[in-house]
Amino acid sequence: MTADRATRLLLVVALGAVACGSGAAQPVPAPAPSAPPAEPAERDEALVAPRFPDVVLVNQRGEPVHVHRDLVQDKIVVMNFIYTRCTSVCPTFGVSFSRLQELEKERLGREVNLISVTIDPDNDTPERLLAWGERYHAAAGWTMLGGTPRDVERLLEALSVYTAVKESHVPIVLAGNDRTGQWRRAHGFTTPAQLHEIVDELSAGTEAR
Numbered sequence: 001m002t003a004d005r006a007t008r009l010l011l012v013v014a015l016g017a018v019a020c021g022s023g024a025a026q027p028v029p030a031p032a033p034s035a036p037p038a039e040p041a042e043r044d045e046a047l048v049a050p051r052f053p054d055v056v057l058v059n060q061r062g063e064p065v066h067v068h069r070d071l072v073q074d075k076i077v078v079m080n081f082i083y084t085r086c087t088s089v090c091p092t093f094g095v096s097f098s099r100l101q102e103l104e105k106e107r108l109g110r111e112v113n114l115i116s117v118t119i120d121p122d123n124d125t126p127e128r129l130l131a132w133g134e135r136y137h138a139a140a141g142w143t144m145l146g147g148t149p150r151d152v153e154r155l156l157e158a159l160s161v162y163t164a165v166k167e168s169h170v171p172i173v174l175a176g177n178d179r180t181g182q183w184r185r186a187h188g189f190t191t192p193a194q195l196h197e198i199v200d201e202l203s204a205g206t207e208a209r
Helices: 003-025 067-072 090-103 126-135 149-158 192-207
Strands: 044-047 056-059 064-066 076-082 112-118 142-146 172-177 182-187
Touching: 044 172, 056 126, 056 149, 064 067, 067 112, 076 090, 076 192, 090 112, 090 192, 112 126, 112 149, 126 142, 142 149, 172 192, 182 192
Parallel strands: 076 112, 112 142
Antiparallel strands: 044 182, 056 064, 056 142, 076 172, 172 182
């Protein structure tokens, strides 16, 4: 074997050894992670100001309430939609509003009203709504509303939140400033801190006028 051939043979063997060694040392590359699930671009969306029907509902104390005139007019309102026998998402809504009222305690009942509207008016009497509110330490400025099925339905339809099957209702929070006409629609699981930010933004609209 000539010297040149021997040198080339040794080089091939050496390269082969390096390649094998490198292959053993390097793990198989992991597959690229799949893209994370898409999230909403915004936590809430702007709405056209709803037109409240002229209905009289009943609050948790059994008192008649003109929804727009008594609770919404010239106020910032945050509304959710619940029923007292709900054991899935509604307790979360109750806890959320309970924490939100703490964040809004300086404005609650004066500038800001929280409103929980039942979607089960056949069963949610004022007594049941009162007990539900007490469970979450509802203070003045947080109103639970029921009434006749037709009147409640008219309100829910006007707000585009009516559902014929209460167990399948979509978790929604509506927030609006009646003075400016600015309204927002947020997911029902929006955090109390985020709802507080929305109220601040709506309030800033009033101050800018």
